[in-house]
Amino acid sequence: MQRKKLRRKARELQEIAGIMQEFGSIPNVIPSELVRNADPIGFIEATLTKMEAPFEKLLDGFDQSLRPTLILTDPFLFWVIGVGNRRNIPVASSFPMSSTVLSVFCHVDLLSQHGHFPVDLSVDYIPGVSPLRLLDLPSFIFASNHCIFHRILDLISWIPKSQHLLLSSIYELESQDIESLKSELSIPVYTIGPAIPDLRLKTILLQVTITMNSTI
The missing domain is CATH 3.40.50.2000 (Glycogen Phosphorylase B;)
Incomplete structure (x- = not known):
């Protein structure tokens, strides 16, 4: 609930300033920083193979008026x-x-x-x-x-x-x-x-x- 209030207030401030922005993120699909040092190659491969699909889903979720x-x-x-x-x-x-x-x-x-x-x-x-x-x-x-x-x-x-x-x-x-x-x-x-x-x-x-x- 607090996050929704912050996002709503952020939109209000953006409208006042004449700036429209929308923030988003993708799920954490890469290894945790707690274990990635044990397998750096695996971490690199994860960033190159597991992030593309959720990133495209994120782009699809933006309002058309706020298309990047x-x-x-x-x-x-x-x-x-x-x-x-x-x-x-x-x-x-x-x-x-x-x-x-x-x-x-x-x-x-x-x-x-x-x-x-x-x-x-x-x-x-x-x-x-x-x-x-x-x-x-x-x-x-x-x-x-x-x-x-x-x-x-x-x-x-x-x-x-x-x-x-x-x-x-x-x-x-x-x-x-x-x-x-x-x-x-x-x-x-x-x-x-x-x-x-x-x-x-x-x-x-x-x-x-x-x-x-x-x-x-």
């Missing part, structure tokens, strides 16, 4: 891009790591061709990327389980199928990598860094919560 006009997703959940394309909803892939890491992902086949896996040496053949040590890259790139490697390949094959790419990088710090990605990808690429939380948001959220509680 854009889906923002982590491209590691590449199935979201497929959902958006089937429903003619534009998808923006927001890559959570640096543009340098994405450039390495896009050319991970070069690492394989050169036989360069976790060794303490520098490589200089990745377009747009300055020479770097392989050991400075995320360790899961070199995971012994081939599942991770194949999921990276899935990631880079799906990103061009989205309509936008957002990078959490600061352009001035990684301009060479970013320009290289722009030249290789057929979709608009935007930098939104530094992508860090604004400490003022916590205060604003607290003020909104107090306002809502005082009017219930």
